[in-house]
Amino acid sequence: MSVLAFDLGASSGRAMLGRLNSRAIEMKEIHRFPNDPVRIGDRFQWDILRLYHEIKQGLLRAKGEQELPASIGIDSWAVDFGLLDARGELLMNPYHYRDPATEGVMERVFREIPPAEIFSRTGIQFLPFNSIYQLVSIQQLRPFLLQEAGSFLMIPDLLRYFLTGEMESEFTNTTTTQLYNPAARGWDEELLRKLHLPSSIFHSVLQPGTLAGKLRESVTGELGLPPIPVYTVAEHDTASAVAAVPALERSFAYLSCGTWSLMGTEVERPVLTERARELNFTNEGGVYGTFRLLKNIMGLWILQEAKRSWELEGVLYSYSELVMMAEAEPAFACFIDPDDPVFLPAGDMPKRIREYAARTNQKPPQTPGAIVRCIMESLALRYRQVLELTEELSGQAFKGLHMVGGGIHNESLCQWTANAIGRPVWAGPAEGSAVGNMAVQWISLGELSDIWEARAVIRDSFEVRVYEPADIPLWEEAYGLFKQRTGGNTIQQ
Ligand code: LRH
Numbered sequence: 001m002s003v004l005a006f007d008l009g010a011s012s013g014r015a016m017l018g019r020l021n022s023r024a025i026e027m028k029e030i031h032r033f034p035n036d037p038v039r040i041g042d043r044f045q046w047d048i049l050r051l052y053h054e055i056k057q058g059l060l061r062a063k064g065e066q067e068l069p070a071s072i073g074i075d076s077w078a079v080d081f082g083l084l085d086a087r088g089e090l091l092m093n094p095y096h097y098r099d100p101a102t103e104g105v106m107e108r109v110f111r112e113i114p115p116a117e118i119f120s121r122t123g124i125q126f127l128p129f130n131s132i133y134q135l136v137s138i139q140q141l142r143p144f145l146l147q148e149a150g151s152f153l154m155i156p157d158l159l160r161y162f163l164t165g166e167m168e169s170e171f172t173n174t175t176t177t178q179l180y181n182p183a184a185r186g187w188d189e190e191l192l193r194k195l196h197l198p199s200s201i202f203h204s205v206l207q208p209g210t211l212a213g214k215l216r217e218s219v220t221g222e223l224g225l226p227p228i229p230v231y232t233v234a235e236h237d238t239a240s241a242v243a244a245v246p247a248l249e250r251s252f253a254y255l256s257c258g259t260w261s262l263m264g265t266e267v268e269r270p271v272l273t274e275r276a277r278e279l280n281f282t283n284e285g286g287v288y289g290t291f292r293l294l295k296n297i298m299g300l301w302i303l304q305e306a307k308r309s310w311e312l313e314g315v316l317y318s319y320s321e322l323v324m325m326a327e328a329e330p331a332f333a334c335f336i337d338p339d340d341p342v343f344l345p346a347g348d349m350p351k352r353i354r355e356y357a358a359r360t361n362q363k364p365p366q367t368p369g370a371i372v373r374c375i376m377e378s379l380a381l382r383y384r385q386v387l388e389l390t391e392e393l394s395g396q397a398f399k400g401l402h403m404v405g406g407g408i409h410n411e412s413l414c415q416w417t418a419n420a421i422g423r424p425v426w427a428g429p430a431e432g433s434a435v436g437n438m439a440v441q442w443i444s445l446g447e448l449s450d451i452w453e454a455r456a457v458i459r460d461s462f463e464v465r466v467y468e469p470a471d472i473p474l475w476e477e478a479y480g481l482f483k484q485r486t487g488g489n490t491i492q493q
Contacts, residue, residue, distance in 0.1 A: 001019070001020055001447050002017055002019040002065075002067050002069050002070065003017075003069050003070055003438050003445070004062050004072045005074075005075070005435075005437035005438045006058060006072070006073070007237060007240070007433045008074070008156075009035065009258060010259045012032060013032070014031065014033075014434065015030050015032075015062065016029055016030070016431065016437075017030050018434075019067075020448070024457070025458065025462070028065075030061040031057055031058040031061045033054040037098075044095065044096040044099040045095055045096055046080065046095075047093070048093055052159055055159055056222070056223060059215075059219075063223065068225070068228065071441050071444070072228055072441075073230070073233030073440065074156040074160055074230075074437075075235050075239075075240045075433055075434075076156045076235065076237055077155070077236075077237055078173055078236045078284075079127075079129055079131050079154075079176050079177065080094045080097055080134070080154065081094055081134070081177075082094045082152075083149040083152060084150055084158075085150050086150035088151065091145055091148055092142075092145055094158070095134060098344065101141060103128065105128065106133050109133060109136055118132075119272065119276075120272055121183075122175075122178050122191070123270035123271075123276075123282070123283035124282050127296060131178065131179065146197070146201075152201040152202055152203070154170075154173050155173075156173060157169055160232070160235075163219055164213030166213035168204055169206065171205050171208060171232075172235060172236040172240075172285040174187075174285065175236075175283075175285035179191055182285070182291070185205075206232045208232055208233050208440050209287075209444040210231065211229055211230075211444070212230055215230065233440040234436055236284065237258075238292065238433075239436070240432070240433040241256040241262075241405055241432035242266060242287075242292055243286070243287045243436035243440060243451060244433070244439060244458055246426075246458045251396050251398070252398065252402055253390055253400075254401070254403075254404065255402070255403045255404075256404055256405045257407025258299065258300065258407055260296055260298070261383070262295070262296060262297070263295055263386045264281070264293045264295060264386075265292075265294070265390055265398070266291070266293075267291050267292075268289070270293075271393055275393065276293075281293060281295050281393055282295065287436075287440060293393060293394055294390075295386050295390070296339075297383070298338040298339050298344070299407070300379075300407050302336075302338060302353075303322070305348075306349040306371060306375065309349055309350055309351075310350070317368065319409075323410055323411075323412055325369030326372035326412070327412055328369055329367070329369045332377060332478045333362075333365065334362045334370070334374045335362070335377065335481065335485045336353055337487065338379055350368075353371055353375070354366075360485050376416060377416060378486075379413065379417075380417045380419070380475075381475075381479055381482040382482075383401075384421045384422075398423070400426055401421060401424075402426050403425050403426070404428065404430070404432030405433070406431075408427040408465075414465070416475075417467070418470070419474075420478075424469065426465075427465045427467065428463050429458065439451070440454075
């Protein structure tokens with residue numbers, strides 16, 4: 001039975017058609033499109049109508065395939081949302097989570113509500129762009145939007161609404177707002193009240209795998225398709241990626257490696273200890289009653305932005321060229337803390353890396369190869385640090401690390417990660433989010449019995465490449481240097 005997964009990332013989106021043939025998944029990309037955010041003045045927004053247009057293009061391509069999909073699911077990056085009026089029309093273009101307007105908002109909110117209270121109610125890490133702070137920023141800059149708003153829908157919920165006409169929120173993505181209370185199993189009325197946010201705009205929260213409607217008449221009419229069912233999947237892309245981790249054991253560590261690096265483990269209950277808050281870990285909603293105890297690491301974003309800077313200077317490198325240049329550079333020459341806030345906004349990363357190096361008494365890397373080497377080694381060492389913290393918080397010991405997502409195409413990063421953690425890395429599948437999206441649909445359609453059967457099928461269907469650790473003493477020494485040069489305490493942000 002085939003299903004259609006729309007998987008939207010921060011720089012591109014894709015429509016993947018998946019077929020389950022006697023316990024083997026066959027996947028085909030039927031449409032891929034860029035997701036280019038748009039800068040107007042000092043604001044940074046998503047082109048949501050274009051994304052909806054591309055989703056319709058994906059549906060048209062599916063129509064051309066042998067067999068129509070039995071169902072559809074959408075996942076995307078987290079935290080961002082649209083506001084709609086009482087008639088269900090979009091009031092604003094959703095802002096990009098890297099829009100600068102949220103700067104300082106989190107600190108202002110802390111004056112009203114102490115961070116310990118926000119964390120104990122939501123279990124969510126403090127990131128300046130969480131929906132809660134975006135909403136407070138809208139309240140301050142464009143209050144009429146909230147006065148007019150009838151509905152708040154996150155990106156996949158919004159696109160699902162465009163397709164079906166039904167408005168509902170989905171659990172995994174909802175938790176990333178930092179406005180959802182897992183103990184109360186609903187939007188946190190107390191936080192909303194304290195922040196003077198209208199609770200009436202928030203919709204009921206469905207678990208992943210719920211039938212949430214079918215293609216509405218205007219869509220079926222326009223595209224010439226039947227009313228295909230649309231399911232909530234794990235609509236947060238990271239939740240879908242974690243669902244697709246081909247783990248053999250119930251206790252496993254993962255690294256979802258894309259624009260962001262999300263590292264952690266799956267837990268039965270949120271970890272709400274003071275230590276978890278201090279380390280700024282999060283407990284995002286997972287599939288089938290689980291939570292994702294994890295931490296955001298800035299990830300390949302720094303490399304993507306560096307590449308863009310060189311492009312602006314007129315030099316176009318491919319990722320494989322950049323990685324080859326990095327491999328030719330001397331090891332461990334300079335380290336950055338990838339999670340230093342200077343690396344969060346879009347901009348000139350080579351310059352910021354050089355400034356970081358100067359600030360921390362290191363020789364600033366000059367060539368693109370040296371800069372990329374610095375980024376990749378620093379990421380690998382940061383992964384070690386966060387893996388150890390995950391073990392501390394969860395009380396588990398991991399034998400190795402599952403890496404999923406497009407970042408695993410960077411083989412040196414996988415190898416250096418294995419070296420840094422001194423344990424094997426199991427890399428695959430690269431299309432984690434799309435596969436997890438499909439798995440939840442197949443479970444709902446009764447084609448797979450549960451998530452563990454899904455993980456076993458995923459393991460049999462996709463190549464999982466093993467990277468054994470090498471040069472362990474060298475990396476051990478580098479880890480010490482990394483901690484020293486990045487201030488020893490890079491864990492707060
Ligand atoms: C990764 C991701 C991550 C969020 C960020 C906004 O795509 O969903 O889990 O923190 O984007």
